Amino acid sequence: MFAQDSVALVTGAATGIGLETALAFARAGCHVVLADRDSGRGEQAAAQVRALGRRALFVPADVADPAQVERLHQEIATTFGRLDAACNNAGIEGELAPTADCTLENFDRVISVNLRGLFLCLREQLRMMRDQGSGAIVNMASVAGLVGFAGLPAYCASKGGVIQLTRAAALEYAERGIRLNAVCPGAIKTEMIDRITHEDPATEKQFAALHPMNRMGTVAEVANTVVWLCSPLAGFVTGQALAVDGGMVAR
Numbered sequence: 680m681f682a683q684d685s686v687a688l689v690t691g692a693a694t695g696i697g698l699e700t701a702l703a704f705a706r707a708g709c710h711v712v713l714a715d716r717d718s719g720r721g722e723q724a725a726a727q728v729r730a731l732g733r734r735a736l737f738v739p740a741d742v743a744d745p746a747q748v749e750r751l752h753q754e755i756a757t758t759f760g761r762l763d764a765a766c767n768n769a770g771i772e773g774e775l776a777p778t779a780d781c782t783l784e785n786f787d788r789v790i791s792v793n794l795r796g797l798f799l800c801l802r803e804q805l806r807m808m809r810d811q812g813s814g815a816i817v818n819m820a821s822v823a824g825l826v827g828f829a830g831l832p833a834y835c836a837s838k839g840g841v842i843q844l845t846r847a848a849a850l851e852y853a854e855r856g857i858r859l860n861a862v863c864p865g866a867i868k869t870e871m872i873d874r875i876t877h878e879d880p881a882t883e884k885q886f887a888a889l890h891p892m893n894r895m896g897t898v899a900e901v902a903n904t905v906v907w908l909c910s911p912l913a914g915f916v917t918g919q920a921l922a923v924d925g926g927m928v929a930r
């Protein structure tokens with residue numbers, strides 16, 4: 680699916696959607712760079728990639744920190760000398776509270792990771808790919824970037840921003856061999872969702888019922904979409920915000 684020795688980067692790769700995406704890139708034949716602020720689980724994730732027979736580099740990095748983001752991309756250039764695919768996946772949900780009760784600290788934190796941090800990564804990736812004249816990037820948005828969710832104002836604002844950032848950059852680089860798309864998952868069973876539902880069966884059932892398919896999605900369903908979008912199979916697809924949501928936003 681990918682050219683030999685293609686290199687893919689996944690941020691927030693220590694667990695959840697990011698981990699599964701790193702493994703899916705490896706299964707599709709890519710060497711994988713994994714970045715996360717959790718070093719212990721990040722190294723374990725890299726070992727899982729190596730077990731699939733691909734090269735893996737784990738780089739501890741907080742995407743909200745410009746210096747760490749710059750160092751991450753420098754390490755990719757030094758180690759591999761190229762970057763063919765990137766999935767900017769690192770994100771946080773922040774605190775659940777209606778807008779009038781959303782603290783400035785919570786708002787700033789969510790924006791600094793989900794939107795500003797993603798921008799910092801995206802800018803470095805575009806500089807590398809611009810010099811190569813090729814590459815594909817998937818930014819992890821959410822259905823919360825397409826429709827509103829009460830109690831998550833900062834999260835919704837950040838994910839809406841990710842979609843618009845993706846569209847703007849997609850137009851800028853469309854003629855230069857670089858494709859950019861956003862993926863918008865519905866509720867996917869990960870630690871993030873478990874923190875919100877507290878794994879309470881009644882709450883999980885309510886979350887499932889938000890989707891016409893009446894279930895939550897799996898990490899594999901998102902990961903496979905990301906890898907497809909980054910692959911040559913999606914060669915004419917750019918600037919899209921693709922919902923992976925069991926039909927939620929089709930209602």
Ligand SMILES: NC(=O)c1ccc[n+]([C@@H]2O[C@H](COP(=O)([O-])OP(=O)(O)OC[C@H]3O[C@@H](n4cnc5c(N)ncnc54)[C@H](O)[C@@H]3O)[C@@H](O)[C@H]2O)c1
Pocket residue numbers: 690691692693694695696697714715716717740741742743768769770771772792796819820821822863864865866867868869870871872
């Ligand atoms: N799970 C869902 O239902 C769902 C739905 C829509 C969108 N998303 C998005 O998908 C992405 C992954 O979600 P998930 O459910 O796997 O989350 P998760 O909380 O299970 O995992 C997130 C990973 O990102 C890492 N991370 C968080 N902040 C970071 C930072 N500042 N720098 C580097 N790494 C950081 C964490 O250490 C963790 O390994 C997020 O952007 C999230 O907003 C998730």
